[in-house]
Amino acid sequence: MSTILPFLVVIGHMQVAQPVIIETPELHVEFTPRTPNQMMSFYEARGFPAEMRNLLEKQCFITVGITNTSNTRIWLDLSRWEFSINGKTVTPRPRDSWKERWQAMNIPLSKQSTFRWTLIPDTLDYLPGEREGGNLVLPFTPGYFSLTARFATGKDRQGKTITIKTDKLYCAEDAPVEEGEP
Numbered sequence: 001m002s003t004i005l006p007f008l009v010v011i012g013h014m015q016v017a018q019p020v021i022i023e024t025p026e027l028h029v030e031f032t033p034r035t036p037n038q039m040m041s042f043y044e045a046r047g048f049p050a051e052m053r054n055l056l057e058k059q060c061f062i063t064v065g066i067t068n069t070s071n072t073r074i075w076l077d078l079s080r081w082e083f084s085i086n087g088k089t090v091t092p093r094p095r096d097s098w099k100e101r102w103q104a105m106n107i108p109l110s111k112q113s114t115f116r117w118t119l120i121p122d123t124l125d126y127l128p129g130e131r132e133g134g135n136l137v138l139p140f141t142p143g144y145f146s147l148t149a150r151f152a153t154g155k156d157r158q159g160k161t162i163t164i165k166t167d168k169l170y171c172a173e174d175a176p177v178e179e180g181e182p
Contacts, residue, residue, distance in 0.1 A: 022164045026070035027151065029164060033172035034061040034135070042118075048111050052102070059093070060140040060171035065133035068126035072153050074162065076124045078136075080150040083169075085141055093137045095122055138171070145169040 019032040036057045043053050068074045083090040095116065102112045120134030138145070146167040153159030 020166055020168045022166055023069075024162060024164060026068070026072075026074060026153070026162050027164065028067040028069055029149075030063075030065040030133075031147075031166070031169055032063040032065075033170055034063055035172040035174045037174045038172075039135075043115075046111075046114055048115075049107065051105060052107055052111060052115075055101075055105075056137075058140055060138040062136045062138065062169060062171075063133065064120050064136055065131060066126060067131040068128055070153070071128050072159060073128075073155055074126045075152040075157050076121065076126065077150075077152065078120070078122045080152075082148045083138065084146045085143055090138055090141060090145060093139075095119055098137075140171050143170065 019030040022029045022031075039061045040053050040057050043056060048056075066076060078092065081092075083092065098115065098119075099112060102115070118135050120136055121132075124132060126132065144167055146165070147169055148163065148165050151162040151164075153162060
């Protein structure tokens with residue numbers, strides 16, 4: 001899985017949003033909120049059925065790119081990431097729950113698979129110099145999210161824990177369409 005994240009992201013009618021970037025001596029992490037229009041254009045271009053897009057359009061997508069800048073293995077484990085807004089816990093939708101939902105909706109397996117590869121893995125080890133990522137899917141909520149993310153290190157996850165924090169994550173919204181615009 002390869003992730004390319006631009007330095008600046010154009011959102012809606014030329015609104016520019018910079019990714020939230022967190023750097024430690026061991027990690028470089030970028031969080032880029034995506035608008036519903038961005039995500040639905042992506043999925044529509046891949047032939048996703050309207051019922052699937054209608055459900056996804058109501059979610060909050062944040063593209064995450066993680067680069068291991070250390071000389072040891074670093075472990076992503078989303079169960080060690082804590083999201084909150086105004087002190088209330090916000091839980092990303094687990095990967096398995098999407099599969100169940102798609103199957104209940106009789107979504108073609110090819111579209112289920114395509115959706116799955118757009119998501120950040122629940123767990124993944126990053127070797128030195130490795131960069132991987134994908135989308136987090138959260139319930140859409142206005143306002144800023146706080147995140148505390150913990151990463152284990154070392155071959156057997158027995159090294160030190162790396163902790164990153166931010167209170168600048170948010171769900172991107174589409175720009176309102178001005179009267180007379182297409």
